[in-house]
Amino acid sequence: MIEEAVRFVINIPFALFGSEAPEWLVFVHVSLLYGGVFMMAFISVLAFGSVWAERKVSAYMQARLGPMEVGKYHGCLQTIADAVKLLFKEDILPASADKPLFTIAPILVFAGSLMSYVAIPFGPTLKVADLDIGVFYILGTSAVVVVGIIVAGWSSYSKWSIYGGMRAAAQYVSYEIPTALHLLPIIIMAGSLNLIEIADQQKTILTWNVWPWINPFATVSFIMYYVASLAETNRTPFDLAESESELVAGSHTEYSGIRWSFFFLAEYADMFVVSALGVILFLGGWHLFPIPVIGPFLAPFIFLFKALFLMFIAIWLRWTLPRLRVDQLTYLCWKVLLPFGMVTVTGTALWQLYFYKTTVGYILGTVIAAATIWAMIRIYKSEPSPDRRPPMVRRDRMAATQ
Numbered sequence: 001m002i003e004e005a006v007r008f009v010i011n012i013p014f015a016l017f018g019s020e021a022p023e024w025l026v027f028v029h030v031s032l033l034y035g036g037v038f039m040m041a042f043i044s045v046l047a048f049g050s051v052w053a054e055r056k057v058s059a060y061m062q063a064r065l066g067p068m069e070v071g072k073y074h075g076c077l078q079t080i081a082d083a084v085k086l087l088f089k090e091d092i093l094p095a096s097a098d099k100p101l102f103t104i105a106p107i108l109v110f111a112g113s114l115m116s117y118v119a120i121p122f123g124p125t126l127k128v129a130d131l132d133i134g135v136f137y138i139l140g141t142s143a144v145v146v147v148g149i150i151v152a153g154w155s156s157y158s159k160w161s162i163y164g165g166m167r168a169a170a171q172y173v174s175y176e177i178p179t180a181l182h183l184l185p186i187i188i189m190a191g192s193l194n195l196i197e198i199a200d201q202q203k204t205i206l207t208w209n210v211w212p213w214i215n216p217f218a219t220v221s222f223i224m225y226y227v228a229s230l231a232e233t234n235r236t237p238f239d240l241a242e243s244e245s246e247l248v249a250g251s252h253t254e255y256s257g258i259r260w261s262f263f264f265l266a267e268y269a270d271m272f273v274v275s276a277l278g279v280i281l282f283l284g285g286w287h288l289f290p291i292p293v294i295g296p297f298l299a300p301f302i303f304l305f306k307a308l309f310l311m312f313i314a315i316w317l318r319w320t321l322p323r324l325r326v327d328q329l330t331y332l333c334w335k336v337l338l339p340f341g342m343v344t345v346t347g348t349a350l351w352q353l354y355f356y357k358t359t360v361g362y363i364l365g366t367v368i369a370a371a372t373i374w375a376m377i378r379i380y381k382s383e384p385s386p387d388r389r390p391p392m393v394r395r396d397r398m399a400a401t402q
Contacts, residue, residue: 199285
C-alpha cells in the first residue's frame, strides 16, 4: 500500500502529460517531492524520535525520569516543543561575519546528509535511484558535510568557531579513510557497488555478511566500520568537535534558531545513513526470513528496525563511554582502524579465493569466532578487580597513603 501510494504521487507528471511529459518537469517534480517532502518529513520525524529516545534512554541509564511534562506519555512532545521554540528564536547574524558564507553553511551541511538518502533503498522496490555505484555515491556526498563545517567556522569570524571547524573537519576527513576501507571487504564479496544487489545476496539471516562462517574478516570489518562511523558522525566517545574544552559548541557556536537546527538535523540524518549502510552491507538489508507472501510488505519495517537498532547502540554508547583525548582519537584512526582495514581487505580477498562457501570455510570461520569470543572472555575475567583484594590489604594501602 505504501509503495503504491508513493508510486502514484511520483507518476503525476505522466498522468497529466502522458508518455510525452518533459524530462525537466519529471526531474523537478521527483526532486522536490522526494527531497522536499518525503525525506524532510522522514528526517524530521527521525530527529524528533531520536532526541526523545536519547533523553529517555540516558535517563533510564542514570536512574532519572527525563522529560515528563510535555505530552501525555513520558514527555513525548517535548522535542516538538523544542522545535517550535527554535523556529521562533531570534536568528542572530554576527556583525563581522561573512554573511553569504554564514548563510549557506547550514545548507551545505544538511544538503550533504540529504543527498545520501537518494541512494538508500528502504526495500526491494522502495527507492529513488538504483545506482550501480551506490556505496561510492554515499561516501562522496558525505564529503559535502566537511565543506559546510569549514565554511561555518570560517565565516563566523570567531577564533573558537575556526578551531572547532578545523578540528571537526580533520576528524571527518581522517575517519572517512578507515570507514571506506572497512566497506571494501563487502564490495569484494559481493562484486558490486549496488546496494540492492548486495542486500539481495543475503536473503536469509544465516547468510548475512556479518557472520564469521561467511567471512570472519567481514565480521571484524563490521565492528571497525561501526566504530569509525561513530567518529565520522561526531558521536561520543568521538565528539571532540563540540569544543567543550573551550566551553563553546564548535563550528556552529555563532548560529542560533533555525540555522542551528540544520546542524542538529544533519547529525541525526548522518546517524541514520551510516546505520542504514551498515544494515545493507552487513546485516542483510530488509531480508530476515524468506517469506514470499508478507516479505515485500514487511521489508521497509524490517529495514527500519535494524537501522534504528544500530542508532540505539550509538545512543547507548554515548551514555556509557567517556570522551577520548585528541591523541587517542588520532591513534585509534591511524594505528588501529587503518592497519586492521588493510588486514581485512587482504584477508577477505584470500578467503574469497579459498574458503568462501566451502565446508572448510564454514568450520574454520566458526572456530575462529568461537576462539575470539573465548579469548575475550578470558581477558575480561583475568582483569584484576579492587573488590577481590582481602580487607587487610586494602586497609594497609589506605594507611600507607595517609
